Amino acid sequence: ETGVTQTPRHLVMGMTNKKSLKCEQHLGHNAMYWYKQSAKKPLELMFVYNFKEQTENNSVPSRFSPECPNSSHLFLHLHTLQPEDSALYLCASSQVSGRAGKNIQYFGAGTRLSVL
Amino acid sequence: DAKTTQPTSMDCAEGRAANLPCNHSTISGNEYVYWYRQIHSQGPQYIIHGLKNNETNEMASLIITEDRKSSTLILPHATLRDTAVYYCIVSPSLGTASKLTFGTGTRLQVTL
Numbered sequence: 001e002t003g004v005t006q007t008p009r010h011l012v013m014g015m016t017n018k019k020s021l022k023c024e025q026h027l028g029h030n031a032m033y034w035y036k037q038s039a040k041k042p043l044e045l046m047f048v049y050n051f052k053e054q055t056e057n058n059s060v061p062s063r064f065s066p067e068c069p070n071s072s073h074l075f076l077h078l079h080t081l082q083p084e085d086s087a088l089y090l091c092a093s094s095q096v097s098g099r100a101g102k103n104i105q106y107f108g109a110g111t112r113l114s115v116l
Numbered sequence: 117d118a119k120t121t122q123p124t125s126m127d128c129a130e131g132r133a134a135n136l137p138c139n140h141s142t143i144s145g146n147e148y149v150y151w152y153r154q155i156h157s158q159g160p161q162y163i164i165h166g167l168k169n170n171e172t173n174e175m176a177s178l179i180i181t182e183d184r185k186s187s188t189l190i191l192p193h194a195t196l197r198d199t200a201v202y203y204c205i206v207s208p209s210l211g212t213a214s215k216l217t218f219g220t221g222t223r224l225q226v227t228l
Binding site: 033035042043044048056092103104106107 | 150165
């Protein structure tokens, strides 16, 4: 148990559906991240939120829409996805402090998404 | 961010030490070395990190060369549960939400 919970663990959706992935962290962290891991590819950073503000969007298509209502919750809203968007979506959190060397990210177990 | 180079795969007998190397010859002075591992279909798990001194915790030891251009992660007594992909990452830690750039890692197979 890492303190980062993702729901659902598995999701199957059609290309015309709208769905949302949820991430909740119980660690008191102030930064949250979305990563994508496609089959046989390295993890790719998608979005970074620092103190609820989006600080990085790694050229992610607009069919992925993140939302961070507070520092404990992060959502990824999905609409009109393509089959190539099928992947493991991972959420992480970290505590950003003024001290160097403290960017340790804690990951959830991920949501396995299949787009049909 | 500096790039890292790791062997694609390694084998280790259970009970023996697993030594996983990583080259990061372009590392900058403000970049730390982080190690994570990912057991099949789970999220990555933080193992250890360091700047220039050797580090040890309950999971592993990290040996960083004096010139900081390479490092070795040591699992002192590997078990079957240590079978995973191990990622060596260099990243600045400047008090911001720094991104971690994952490569392809080393697939460690621990065998009986």
